[in-house]
Amino acid sequence: MSAFLTVNNLSAALHGYDQRVLRSVSFSIDTGEVLGLVGESGAGKSMIGKAVLGILPSAIEIIEGEILLDGQDLQKMKPADRRRLIGATAALIPQDPLTALNPSRRIEPQITNRLVDILGWGKTDARVRALELLNEVHIDNPERVMGSYPHELSGGMRQRVLIASAFAANPKLVIADEPTTALDVTVQKQILRLIRELQERHSTAMVFVTHDLGVVSKVCQRLSVLYGGKIVENSSVPDFFTGPKHAYSRALLAATPKYTDPDASLLPVDEAVIEAVAAEVLASDKEWRHGG
């Protein structure tokens, strides 16, 4: 199968600064495949998702590289065409379900608006589809939920609604940006299972952004480890958990709590490892400057 999303050599920087926040990032995802992006806070994992969806903050600009979505180079498209392509083929599952729904609108239009406004569906068809989706995310009384306002639903319910909304238009690519971080542990598990279920059923390509390696092992087939906006290791999930190649990856893995051995003490990532990986990232900057 051909890659649905290809990111080539993508670099981004704060507007007017030389310092890169994404450093020559390259990866690709096939249809039906789930790629985990892992790294600590500030490693740039969410930013990659934002770059793909065209929602980078205005202070950050893409300075180099290309993003191919369904074979089309997003950077070369007219903004209106790019918006439509992204809206029609890709979707975001956001991090915080409490803030990702518009508080002054009912749930129904928040699920159907993309279908009606962007894809030109009829209102009735969109409503039928929305009910079907709410069933798919295991909401018991979809009719009532459709007529509710966000503040009337729990966090877990809202995340289900957001997942339904993301899968509404049968997207070929879903970017899940830490979709379980804001939820409590019991709900987390259900939501993860749900996302996986829908992803498999629709054979969606998915980028799964998380800092939780435990989640990666359950959901993803491949993963990329980020540090300082640079991918330091690409690996398949089985290979990674049996033998990570990069020292930083090994340290990350060692720092993950193990359910099999709850008494083991938690190791912080060794400072020497951090220094080494930081030096590596900076060295790549030098190389990049000379090359460019």
Place this chain on the structure above:
Amino acid sequence: MKLLRAILLRLATMSVTLIGAAVVVFFVIRVVPGNPIAMMLPPGASEEDIARLTAHYGLDKTILEQFWIWLTGVFHGDFGTSISLRQPVMPLVLGRLPATLELAIFALVIAVVIGGAMALTGVRHRETRTETAVDVANGVGLSIPDFLWALILIVLFGVLMPVFHISGRISPSLDLPFVTQFYVFESIARLRFDLWWDLLKHMFMPALALAIPLAAIISQLLKQSLKETMHLDYVTLSRTKGYSENHVILSEALPNAVLPTLTLIGVQFTFLIGGTVIIERLFSYEGLGNMAIDAVINRDLPLIQGIVIVFALLFTIINLVVDMTYALLNPRLRHA
């Protein structure tokens, strides 16, 4: 039932407010120096004349007695007789109220249109020179008070480029078919657009003077809350769905960002009505504010009381309308 209780509670608090306003104004205007009798009689009037007139208007009684007489009258719908105009107060006040209401509403419409348009333009082109221009305009609009705007407008469009009328409510030469005092509304209802146009030409400058500072406040606050809303997750999410910037601003951000502005408009609108007192004077506009100034100059105690009560009623109604609109627009308050 809940709604009925809320309404009754609201009406109760409104009447407390009105009674409070009545008590304060009644006593204050009797405590400050100056009395209506002195304004009516020529200098050198005899003690006997003064005493007779004072007794005639009941001003020789104690303040509490006077208040009791006035209050019992009010409950019978009698607000007393104007001392300077020698006519019952309420018909006088109600005859002038429509002129002021039309002016204030027109000013409010101008302020909302200008302020809203400026805020939306500023947000659409945020972090560009356009936004800076909006900020500068807001600053200028805010730092010059309404009566000074009135003078500026009179000089610009009344004297240098006389396109608008600077005095009165309607050209006196016109033949008026009106049966109500709501001239603007009635001229539209009667399809007399010639009269309507003449009214607008009279109202435009005083309304604009009242509107500019309010427009600046609306623009500033709405732009700020729109900018904050634009960073929220649900707005970002709607961008990924393929919506244009205009759609995102108007249909995702605006309905939420407008709420604090709405409260502000309510409060500021009452200030605007307060502002009509001076503005009507400057433009010789025959409204309630103009009458209020005459009443104060003449120490026309019953008339001042009547005007203040009507203003107070107006303010409480505006607050009520604002609260109701707020509940209507904000689903989180609807069941509270």
